[in-house]
Amino acid sequence: MTHTEIEMTAELVRDLLRDQHPDLADHPVRLGARGWDNQLWRLGDDLAVRLPWATESADELLHKEYSWLPALAPGLPLPVPVPQRFGEPSERFPRPWIVTTWVPGEPADRAPVTRATDAATTLAAFLTALHRPAPEHAPTGRNRGAPLVDCAGMFADQLASATELGLIPDPDAVRAVWGDAVTAPAWTGPAIWLHGDLHPANVLTANGTICGVIDFGDLFAGDPAFDLAAAWILLPDGATDRFHDAYRPTPDAATLRRARGYAVLRSFAGILIGDAGVHGRAGGKPTWGPPAHAALRRLIATHH
Numbered sequence: 001m002t003h004t005e006i007e008m009t010a011e012l013v014r015d016l017l018r019d020q021h022p023d024l025a026d027h028p029v030r031l032g033a034r035g036w037d038n039q040l041w042r043l044g045d046d047l048a049v050r051l052p053w054a055t056e057s058a059d060e061l062l063h064k065e066y067s068w069l070p071a072l073a074p075g076l077p078l079p080v081p082v083p084q085r086f087g088e089p090s091e092r093f094p095r096p097w098i099v100t101t102w103v104p105g106e107p108a109d110r111a112p113v114t115r116a117t118d119a120a121t122t123l124a125a126f127l128t129a130l131h132r133p134a135p136e137h138a139p140t141g142r143n144r145g146a147p148l149v150d151c152a153g154m155f156a157d158q159l160a161s162a163t164e165l166g167l168i169p170d171p172d173a174v175r176a177v178w179g180d181a182v183t184a185p186a187w188t189g190p191a192i193w194l195h196g197d198l199h200p201a202n203v204l205t206a207n208g209t210i211c212g213v214i215d216f217g218d219l220f221a222g223d224p225a226f227d228l229a230a231a232w233i234l235l236p237d238g239a240t241d242r243f244h245d246a247y248r249p250t251p252d253a254a255t256l257r258r259a260r261g262y263a264v265l266r267s268f269a270g271i272l273i274g275d276a277g278v279h280g281r282a283g284g285k286p287t288w289g290p291p292a293h294a295a296l297r298r299l300i301a302t303h304h
Contacts, residue, residue, distance in 0.1 A: 006093060013041045013049050016093055021085050024099065032102075035201075037061060037217060042102060048081065051097045057142070061217030062098050064139055069216050072193065078126045079103045079212040103212040105204025108234060109287040112200070114208035116239040122210045123234065124246035127227055133190040134221035141220035144196050148182045148261045155182075158268040167271050167293075173300045174264065180303065181261025185254040191221035198230035199266060200291045210234070225255045229263035233270075233295045240302070260299055267296040 006012070010029040017025040027044035034040075037058035038050040052058030066083040073082045080103060087097035113119040155178055162168045195202075196218030204212035228251060231243040244251060251259070274289020276282070 008039050008041075008051060008053060010041065012093065013043075013051070016087055016090075016097065017043075017049070019090065019092065020087055021099065024085070035215065037215075043099065046102055047084065048100050048102045049087075049097060050081075050100060051093065052095050058217070059096050062096055064219060065100075065216050066098050068139070068219055072130070072219075075132075076126060076129050076213075078122070078210065080216065081214050103204060103214055105206050105211040107201045107287075108203045108205050108210070109200035109285075109291055111205045112291060113205055113210065113234060113236055113239075116236045117242055118209040119205075120231070120235055120239040120242040121246050123230065124243050124248075126210075126213060127195075127224075127230070128246075128248045130195060131192045131224050131227065134193045138191065138193070138221035139219060141194075141196060141222055141226075142218065144218055145194065145220060145222035145226045147186055147223075148184075148258060151261075151265060152182065155265065155268075158265070158272065162268055162271050162275075165272075165275055167275055168296075170300065173303070174296065177260055177299050177303045178264050181257050181259075181264065184257035184261070187223035187225065187255070187258070189224075192224045194220055194222055194224065194227045196220050196226070198227055199233060199270060199288070201285070201288065203230075203234055223255075223258065224251070225258035226262050228255065228259040229261075229266055232260070232263040232298050233266050233291065237294075237298060237301075240298070260303075263295060263299055267292045267299065271296070 013029045014025055024043060030042045032040035032042045032048055037052060037055045039053045041049045043049050052062060066086050070082055073080050081100035083098050083100050085099035089095055159171060159174060163171050168174060195216060197215055202215045203210055204214060231240040235243060270288040270292025273285050274292060276284030277286030278289065
């Protein structure tokens with residue numbers, strides 16, 4: 001992670017607004033969150049300002065959201081942060097930034113889903129609405145969504161790292177899930193719109209169920225199995241079947257096998273980032289560990 005050398009403050013946000021969007025400059029400003037790519041500052045009750053701070057790729061991701069999400073958002077059944085204004089790089093802040101709608105709720109890594117049936121139905125409805133064929137010029141997935149066979153090296157490296165740290169109690173069981181997934185037939189349908197980053201910190205909850213989805217910077221077109229992995233990552237034990245029953249079109253067996261493989265990779269990422277957070281290593285987030293461990297246990301327990 002490469003943190004910006006500019007100190008981000010409420011006064012900086014107000015100054016940027018005065019320079020480029022003065023009609024918004026008098027709204028109250030307060031820190032909302034420090035994310036992986038961006039800092040989020042609340043702007044009044046209904047808006048937020050997102051400024052890149054920790055990764056070089058954040059600029060490109062903000063441009064992508066600003067370009068594509070306003071057209072997709074009206075068809076989605078959950079609140080999402082719809083871009084409203086674009087901030088150009090300037091002497092005051094040399095990177096782009098955006099103003100979006102504010103989505104209320106608590107990230108699921110801090111407030112996990114407890115109403116399993118409701119959350120499964122809600123997540124299925126959201127992905128059913130999002131997973132439409134994308135245009136030919138839709139963005140690709142950076143380092144996401146590659147065929148599982150191309151991810152074998154990543155799987156082996158992450159399994160080895162997590163096992164050496166004592167974080168994987170049964171590596172052979174994990175290999176069995178992966179082995180089944182990686183041999184599943186490839187996706188042959190059209191490239192589908194995907195959120196691309198459905199982990200617990202990007203899904204919001206209220207009253208035990210899912211109430212919003214944020215951070216569409218990794219939006220891309222590809223195999224729906226990549227997003228369908230979220231059923232194991234986000235939902236409690238016993239809820240994945242309800243999700244699969246509610247999602248349309250009903251996923252075939254090969255798609256679900258691939259989804260399990262992507263869920264394994266997502267679990268590894270959460271486990272390693274969570275462990276780094278527990279031990280104070282750079283880039284760590286301790287709240288990412290527990291849901292990732294739970295997801296991997298579910299994947300192993302439901303492997304046939």
